[in-house]
Amino acid sequence: xxxxxxxxxxxxxxxxxxxxxxxxxxxxxxxxxxxxxxxxxxxxxxxxxxxxxxxxxxxxxxxxxxxxxxxxxxxxxxxxxxxxxxxxxxxxxxxxxxxxxxxxxxxxxxxxxxxxxxxxxxxxxxxxxxxxxxxxxxxxxxxxxxxxxxx
Numbered sequence: 001x002x003x004x005x006x007x008x009x010x011x012x013x014x015x016x017x018x019x020x021x022x023x024x025x026x027x028x029x030x031x032x033x034x035x036x037x038x039x040x041x042x043x044x045x046x047x048x049x050x051x052x053x054x055x056x057x058x059x060x061x062x063x064x065x066x067x068x069x070x071x072x073x074x075x076x077x078x079x080x081x082x083x084x085x086x087x088x089x090x091x092x093x094x095x096x097x098x099x100x101x102x103x104x105x106x107x108x109x110x111x112x113x114x115x116x117x118x119x120x121x122x123x124x125x126x127x128x129x130x131x132x133x134x135x136x137x138x139x140x141x142x143x144x145x146x147x148x149x150x151x
Contacts (some may be wrong), residue, residue: 018056023070027147027150034049035049037131041127042120042123042124042127044123050083051087052117052120053072054093055109058093058113059108059114063096063108064108065104065106066081066105074151084107087113093108094110
């Protein structure tokens with residue numbers, strides 16, 4: 001693949017048009033704003049929004065393995081491994097070899113992990129309700145459906 005050389009600068013008006021139209025930019029900005037809001041809300045429980053999502057993904061009757069959790073959270077396994085380490089150090093998550101396949105890892109919440117998640121859940125619910133109430137132009141269900149269609 002060759003890249004052609006542009007001899008003339010791109011007009012600033014084009015930059016403004018891309019800024020105003022770029023779906024990726026708008027979704028990234030919204031995601032960062034939501035992440036900051038949930039980080040702040042979950043701080044009293046000692047969690048970030050990413051940690052809350054990870055603990056919630058592990059809140060299941062049976063231990064999970066890496067691949068389905070990574071898929072659910074839309075992250076690669078290396079990123080998931082890095083995200084698990086501080087939670088494991090805090091004793092919130094247990095990562096252990098899978099007895100059926102020693103190459104695989106099972107992930108489960110500890111009692112402390114369940115307790116931390118329980119402390120964070122009312123904070124998440126209150127923040128989530130406030131965000132949904134403040135949505136303009138579309139309902140929360142429509143927004144979720146639209147975002148899922150992008151994935």
